[in-house]
Amino acid sequence: SYELTQSPSVSVSPGQTASVTCSGDELGDNYVCWYQQKPGQSPVLLIYQDTKRPAGIPERFSGSNSGNTATLTISGTQVMDEADYYCQAWDGNTVVFGGGTRLTVL
Amino acid sequence: EVQLVESGGGLVQPGGSLRLSCAASGFTFSSHWMSWVRQAPGKGLEWVANIKEHGTEKYYVDSVKGRFSISRDNAKNSLHLQMNSLRAEDTAVYYCARRYCSGGTCYPHLDYWGQGTLVTVSS
Numbered sequence: 755s756y757e758l759t760q761s762p763s764v765s766v767s768p769g770q771t772a773s774v775t776c777s778g779d780e781l782g783d784n785y786v787c788w789y790q791q792k793p794g795q796s797p798v799l800l801i802y803q804d805t806k807r808p809a810g811i812p813e814r815f816s817g818s819n820s821g822n823t824a825t826l827t828i829s830g831t832q833v834m835d836e837a838d839y840y841c842q843a844w845d846g847n848t849v850v851f852g853g854g855t856r857l858t859v860l
Numbered sequence: 861e862v863q864l865v866e867s868g869g870g871l872v873q874p875g876g877s878l879r880l881s882c883a884a885s886g887f888t889f890s891s892h893w894m895s896w897v898r899q900a901p902g903k904g905l906e907w908v909a910n911i912k913e914h915g916t917e918k919y920y921v922d923s924v925k926g927r928f929s930i931s932r933d934n935a936k937n938s939l940h941l942q943m944n945s946l947r948a949e950d951t952a953v954y955y956c957a958r959r960y961c962s963g964g965t966c967y968p969h970l971d972y973w974g975q976g977t978l979v980t981v982s983s
Contacts, residue, residue, distance in 0.1 A: 755922075787969040789905070796955060796976055797897075797905065802969035840905050844968045847919045849895060849907035 756845035758852035765858045766831045774826040774855045776841030784843045786824040788817060791854075792837045800839075801826060833859050862886040862972045864956050869977030876946050876981070882939040882956030882974055890914065890934040893959035893966055896941050898952035899976075908954070909941065913961065924950075946981045953978050 758778045766772035776786060786804050789797035799808050801817035804824065814829045828835055836859045841852040868880040882894070896908040909930040910919045918930050929942040939956050954977050957970035 785968045789970075791905075796973040797970075798973075799969060799971050802960075802971070803967065808971065838904075842905075842969070847910060847917070848921070849897070849910065849970075851897075851905045851907060854904040 755848075756843070756850050758841055758843060758850055760839075760841060760852040760855045762853070763856045763858065765860060766828075768833055768859055769830055772828040772831045772835070772857055772859075774828075774839050774841075774857065776824040776826075776852045777822050778824075778843065778850075779822060781822050781824055781843065782820045784819075786817070786819045787842050788815075788824075788826045789840045789842065790835075790837045791840065797840065828857075831857075831859055835859055862958070864958065864972055864974035866954065866956055866974045866977040869954065869979045871980045871982065872946055873983050874947060874981055877942070877944045878946065878979060880941040880943065880954055880956075880977060880979070884937045884939065884956075884958070887958070889932075889937040892961045894930075894932060894939045895957045895959060895970060896930060896939075897955045897957055897970070897973075898950075898979075899955070900949075900952040903952075906952070910959070911939070943979070946979075948981050951979060951981045 788801040791797045804819040816827045838854045840854045863885045865883045895910045911930045927945045931940045956974045958972045960967045960971040
């Protein structure tokens, strides 16, 4: 079965740029999306179809996907961005999630 | 406004059964695939099952095949997950989520999620 791999944790200082990566075999051939989940809350769609932002998602969130790696970039990271981030793709008719990355802003 | 509201969670003994429901509103329910996704305490997201718009095709993660059954009632805008032979490892918050579809094309993201319902399997 298809697997997506994420680093368990990333730390960033406020105002700096954070990068969260997601790797999978030939991942660039698939659309990737990203979700943000804060403690006690449901996941929220951040990025879809590799690079698109849903309405209401700040411009500081951006995505890319090429080769075997998809990247979520948070520019000018804010304290409120501290959360878990999950990448997701499809494998045929099934959904695959990465293991999640905890972003710490300190 | 799109809303997904799960219900039916609770405490159940190993080997028992539970039926989860998800009430959908604010969109044309019959036009979208629907999914169940779960999250064990302190763990990441795990996809559980998908069902196509009219319920003709269903897909499951291997760990629940033969035990869980996803279904939908488009007349009542509701999604269900029948869970049988429950195990301790099924303990999780269960979310229903909508796969975005438009003009007959379904896209690879889950754009709306419910608030989740907690299932605890324990003796």
